[in-house]
Amino acid sequence: MNEQQQDLIPLSPGERLRAGREHRGLSEEDVSRSLKCSVEVIRAIEADKHARLAPVYRRGFVRAYAEFLDIDPALVQSATDETYEESSALRSVFPEARQLKSSDRWLRVASYALASLLVGTLAWQVTHEAARLTNVEGDSVSAAGTMTPPPSAHVSASIASLESLRVPAAARAGAGRQAWQAVDNGLANAPLAEGEHLLELHASADSWVEIVGPDGQRLERDLVRGGEKRSYRGQAPFDLSIGRSSAIQLFLDGESVDLSAHAREDVARLRLDPAAAPAESEEVAEQPPQES
Incomplete structure (x- = not known):
């Protein structure tokens, strides 16, 4: 690829390095053996996927690759830094807060009011029932001296001691x-039938x-x-x-x-x-x- 073609079709840092490797007739394995790195690192650099490389080694791998192909490291390095900064820019992961409409705001207030009314009603019923049962128990204790089991309740002598x-x-x-x-x-006094x-x-x-x-x-x-x-x-x-x-x-x-x-x-x-x-x-x- 000549300089005129480069001006017409701008190449990314990875594309420039891959074009240089192919121009020299080298494979990815040849470059990885020479630079003593894995083939995945060479592929990531040529694909401009710098996020896969550790920030500590990214600049060193790119510079070494450019020097190996006799390409100006400064040109490739600056373009690589610009590409990495654009791809690694922080983005908000939270959606922007949506402003509530007037109808939504009134619906939320009505829901809170209805829930509060329901809870208050249930609490009043429980308190009222507890007070009623307390009064009934107090009347039974004052009349009989203690709580007695219902006449229809049968207790097994094999379960409870006498x-x-x-x-x-x-x-x-x-x-x-x-x-x-x-x-x-009445039974004892009534006459017996035959x-x-x-x-x-x-x-x-x-x-x-x-x-x-x-x-x-x-x-x-x-x-x-x-x-x-x-x-x-x-x-x-x-x-x-x-x-x-x-x-x-x-x-x-x-x-x-x-x-x-x-x-x-x-x-x-x-x-x-x-x-x-x-x-x-x-x-x-x-x-x-x-x-x-």
């Missing part, structure tokens, strides 16, 4: 106990009681509190399971039933059938062999 289920006497004297007592008194039997329980301490009638109907499955008396009517036989049987007095048609004969580890299981005497235990004793 001592932990005790409640003060003032709570046991509440409306639930009075209702039970009224029902039991074939019916009256079963009565007197508990001196908390005990778990389960009573099943002849048709499989469950007459009772509950924790009987100490001091309570309960009565049941139905056809015989009755299958009973009583936890803490030592605290229970059992009566069938007014006659006392001895639970100690049917208890093991203070748990009694027996069947009451007035037609068969005496009360049968669920554990069948071994019969001695009969002599022939």
Whole structure:
């Protein structure tokens, strides 16, 4: 390439160096061996991709390459610096702030106001409900002396100990106990129908009681509190399971039933059938062999 052509078509520093290398018939590998650098460095210089080169070595590689091709290093070096400065100019990576329109500004204010109103409403509801529950609990405690479990709640004696289920006497004297007592008194005083039997329980301490009638109907499955008396009517036989049987007095048609004969580890299981005497235990004793 002559000087006239160079003036007509300006060459970049990399293009000038590549043209000089090709004019001498040298390959990229030949130049890399002579300059003791990698082929990637030669390609980056010729492609004017100076950002791939470390700033410390960039100027030295370009000068050495120009001197190797007998090209004025000052000409190539100045053009290289200008190209690198243009390509490495700092650019803002953040978009310019967009000015909010009047409609956008009012929409944002309305959204903030609506969110604040919603949060305030929820806070008021929570506070109001908490105050209501506190008043209800205070009325219940002042009336019964303590909080009592609902009558329909059944507690398994295998899960909680009987001592932990005790409640003060003032709570046991509440409306639930009075209702039970009224029902039991009515059953005990009412005349028995033909074939019916009256079963009565007197508990001196908390005990778990389960009573099943002849048709499989469950007459009772509950924790009987100490001091309570309960009565049941139905056809015989009755299958009973009583936890803490030592605290229970059992009566069938007014006659006392001895639970100690049917208890093991203070748990009694027996069947009451007035037609068969005496009360049968669920554990069948071994019969001695009969002599022939």
